[in-house]
Amino acid sequence: MQKLLRTLGMAIFASSVAACGLVYVPDVQQGNLLDKKTVEQLQPGMTKRQVLVLMGSPSVNSPFYQNRWDYVSTVAHRGGPMKVRTFSLAFNNDVLVARLDLKFAGIRQSFTTRNTPERPHRLTMHFVEGPFTSLEGLFEFTALGEHGCKVELLLDFEYAGIGSSVLKMGFQALATRMVDDFSAEAGRTYG
Template identity: 75%
Template sequence: MHKLIRTLGFAMLALSLASCRLIYTPDVQQGNLLDKKNVDQLQPGMTKRQVLVLMGSPSVNSPFNQNQWDYVSTQQHRGGPIKIRTLTLTFNNDVLVRSEGDFFAEDAKKLVDDSKKYHANYPVDETQGDKNTSGTPEKKDGGSGDEGH
């Protein structure tokens, strides 16, 4: 009976810890990671080969529609809601005719602010770190072997 109560107690403790999000949940990024400067270089009239060299392989390439490439990325921050970003490139006769999507729809300032809130900013006072204030290096005992001669 005592073992049953102890086991139920541990199970309830584990369940309460899991529900309080004390267990670490990592960020998950999947799909294509595109660089905005590469996406900005896309121009109508580029060939599929030029786009492939610039952007890399699309994450979705349908065998039924050879004229559409989809670049998809999903991001989930610590178990939160999943953000899906897409970029669709449309070709006609192997030439880029249109690009559309919301891959870089977020405001750049918002992204910078989000990245700063997860990094601690510790003030550094360089004068406090040095214990030697005389300006000359200190000798360590037993290192020279000249003592007592």
């Protein structure tokens, strides 16, 4: 009888503790858990082998599109809602290139460029694939004394497809945002 009462008492105590939220619920992380430092080490022009050594194997490697690697992770913090994070890399001839997704006025398009840095003065963009018949770009960085830098983005592109005027406006807005993002990152990094 005492054993039954002790077991019943422990069950009631455990139920009470669980109902109060005092039970430890661990974080649950699955997939490729990439940190910011690792991602920042990626550079256009890296080979697939170099990316594999740095980032590990991708979560998703499609047999239909072998030049795209997707890293996917899910994180649930202490039983909270599941957060899904994805990070995609694109390659051209086994060399890492940059891919941007453009969504404007309900139209979504992606394009890929091969970027060649010429530090510290410029970064050249060359069209690889996407909804353009041509795309060439140049970021130019001009020193303004010891504590400043002028960032310019020169773009020459021709869109091939339906809705070209809408996408042209969206792409021009994206270009302005890219320059603003460069400036903001420089401000965070260099003060």
